[in-house]
Amino acid sequence: MTVKKRSQRVLSHHSPIFRRLKDLGPIDVDALNAVASLSGHEIEIPRGADFVTRGTVISHAFAIETGWAMRYLLTRDGRRQITSLVLPGDLVGYESALVGRAAHTVCALTNLKAFAFDASDLLDILYAHPSLMRILAWRQDSEITAMDESSLRLGRFSAEQRLAHFFADLWRRLRRVGHADDRGFDLPMTQSEISDALGLSLVHTNRRLQEFRRDGVLAIDNGRLRIGDAGRLLELASGRGAGAHALGA
Amino acid sequence: MTVKKRSQRVLSHHSPIFRRLKDLGPIDVDALNAVASLSGHEIEIPRGADFVTRGTVISHAFAIETGWAMRYLLTRDGRRQITSLVLPGDLVGYESALVGRAAHTVCALTNLKAFAFDASDLLDILYAHPSLMRILAWRQDSEITAMDESSLRLGRFSAEQRLAHFFADLWRRLRRVGHADDRGFDLPMTQSEISDALGLSLVHTNRRLQEFRRDGVLAIDNGRLRIGDAGRLLELASGRGAGAHALGA
DNA sequence: CGCTCCTTTGATCAGAATCAAACAACGTGG
DNA sequence: CCACGTTGTTTGATTCTGATCAAAGGAGCG
Numbered sequence: 001m002t003v004k005k006r007s008q009r010v011l012s013h014h015s016p017i018f019r020r021l022k023d024l025g026p027i028d029v030d031a032l033n034a035v036a037s038l039s040g041h042e043i044e045i046p047r048g049a050d051f052v053t054r055g056t057v058i059s060h061a062f063a064i065e066t067g068w069a070m071r072y073l074l075t076r077d078g079r080r081q082i083t084s085l086v087l088p089g090d091l092v093g094y095e096s097a098l099v100g101r102a103a104h105t106v107c108a109l110t111n112l113k114a115f116a117f118d119a120s121d122l123l124d125i126l127y128a129h130p131s132l133m134r135i136l137a138w139r140q141d142s143e144i145t146a147m148d149e150s151s152l153r154l155g156r157f158s159a160e161q162r163l164a165h166f167f168a169d170l171w172r173r174l175r176r177v178g179h180a181d182d183r184g185f186d187l188p189m190t191q192s193e194i195s196d197a198l199g200l201s202l203v204h205t206n207r208r209l210q211e212f213r214r215d216g217v218l219a220i221d222n223g224r225l226r227i228g229d230a231g232r233l234l235e236l237a238s239g240r241g242a243g244a245h246a247l248g249a
Numbered sequence: 250m251t252v253k254k255r256s257q258r259v260l261s262h263h264s265p266i267f268r269r270l271k272d273l274g275p276i277d278v279d280a281l282n283a284v285a286s287l288s289g290h291e292i293e294i295p296r297g298a299d300f301v302t303r304g305t306v307i308s309h310a311f312a313i314e315t316g317w318a319m320r321y322l323l324t325r326d327g328r329r330q331i332t333s334l335v336l337p338g339d340l341v342g343y344e345s346a347l348v349g350r351a352a353h354t355v356c357a358l359t360n361l362k363a364f365a366f367d368a369s370d371l372l373d374i375l376y377a378h379p380s381l382m383r384i385l386a387w388r389q390d391s392e393i394t395a396m397d398e399s400s401l402r403l404g405r406f407s408a409e410q411r412l413a414h415f416f417a418d419l420w421r422r423l424r425r426v427g428h429a430d431d432r433g434f435d436l437p438m439t440q441s442e443i444s445d446a447l448g449l450s451l452v453h454t455n456r457r458l459q460e461f462r463r464d465g466v467l468a469i470d471n472g473r474l475r476i477g478d479a480g481r482l483l484e485l486a487s488g489r490g491a492g493a494h495a496l497g498a
Numbered sequence: 499c500g501c502t503c504c505t506t507t508g509a510t511c512a513g514a515a516t517c518a519a520a521c522a523a524c525g526t527g528g
Numbered sequence: 529c530c531a532c533g534t535t536g537t538t539t540g541a542t543t544c545t546g547a548t549c550a551a552a553g554g555a556g557c558g
Contacts, residue, residue: 155448
């Protein structure tokens with residue numbers, strides 16, 4: 001892995017990780033200070049690098065500061081499924097602190113800046129501050145909830161719906177952290193990557209995207225997604241029902 | 250919801266939850282005792298009942314003792330995606346202890362016996378015993394890992410592979426807890442439910458299952474899945490690759 | 499006996515994959 | 529500065545997996 005290590009230091013107070021922590025409700029100051037005192041180093045990870053690999057013993061975890069990454073799996077014949085996007089403020093590889101090795105493979109979608117810190121330090125802090133452990137559990141559960149949604153998308157939505165749902169979801173996520181406005185957001189993904197997130201073929205993805213463009217729903221150009229018709233987009237994306245009657249439905 | 254409450258008591262030492270806890274590595278006796286002293290009541294939940302509903306405020310969580318359940322979502326037009334199976338030894342609704350409300354909807358696939366306990370008691374215990382919180386986080390991460398696998402299945406596997414992978418995975422899970430042997434296991438799911446777990450239509454699922462039967466791979470009769478050719482099954486199921494080169498693959 | 503739930507069958511249709519190739523943008527080294 | 533390789537997007541033609549529609553058997557049950 002080609003990473004550039006930089007200054008040894010502590011987590012910046014401006015790191016998106018703090019914004020995220022505060023989003024999750026009140027934390028006691030002690031816990032926050034403990035996180036702030038985590039020592040580690042800023043690293044840069046080049047696009048395309050697998051910086052965490054499933055099954056390997058890794059000694060540190062990463063807090064993503066800028067850039068996007070993806071969790072993914074490969075089929076035996078080399079096709080890919082992107083299972084989750086990792087955005088600024090997300091933690092990667094922390095599970096190594098719990099289990100000793102990485103449970104996922106994560107690859108940089110863009111050049112990344114991340115804060116790398118010792119996984120065992122993290123474990124210590126989590127033990128010392130149950131409220132942080134609780135927040136970790138909370139976030140993991142959010143991830144599970146998000147993956148439920150993603151399963152519905154993969155299992156039951158048409159290509160058009162999958163795309164709409166995917167972009168709508170990203171839009172929401174990015175607005176929450178100030179990386180998107182009403183008109184759109186920067187989307188550093190190729191159509192091939194989008195396909196691999198949605199379980200579609202590249203060609204089909206391309207055609208549906210062109211349709212969106214023609215219909216004025218949205219258009220991607222130059223790494224930026226522009227929302228043309230938010231109403232229509234959300235309409236297409238909202239394939240999910242309320243959730244009542246289950247068996248036999 | 251039609252549930253039958255029974256004796257108010259503490260968690261049985263024979264509950265699958267303990268077996269599961271011990272699987273996850275050494276726990277200090279204190280923590281184990283704390284879990285054992287959780288007070289609650291045994292309940293019976295009838296097949297088809299949604300016993301946890303997303304978004305609702307619930308005061309208790311459930312440890313499944315016997316029977317199967319499912320986490321699921323519905324599309325707006327009433328189709329269903331089963332996102333995860335809940336087996337004996339699994340915890341359901343614990344997230345309400347972290348966040349205050351249920352994050353998932355869970356429905357009984359069979360009649361269930363479960364131990365219902367106060368979510369806030371659980372939270373207390375988790376705070377008092379960080380090692381338990383760690384185990385919770387560990388299990389959540391396992392769930393995420395399992396869902397990654399499920400995304401690959403939904404996004405990139407053929408119907409035949411999905412079925413094989415699904416059954417192989419279930420077989421493994423059930424053997425680990427002594428609910429399956431070399432020849433097969435009890436499968437309390439209708440073909441409709443299997444379809445909804447795999448993102449397939451009922452008709453198509455039925456046809457692929459018949460093919461499996463004809464080819465002697467496996468056969469389902471009377472709620473029991475019999476493995477005919479384990480080698481072939483695992484071969485079909487093993488669509489996943491090692492996981493190296495990511496971008497552009 | 500008549501439901502209801504589940505499985506099976508047949509026929510048709512369509513969404514999306516696949517194959518093949520051109521085109522466009524970009525960075526690099528000669 | 530341009531030829532060239534690489535990466536990403538677009539187009540066209542064709543095939544096929546799996547969805548949908550419709551309905552008939554089976555099995556269990558009150």
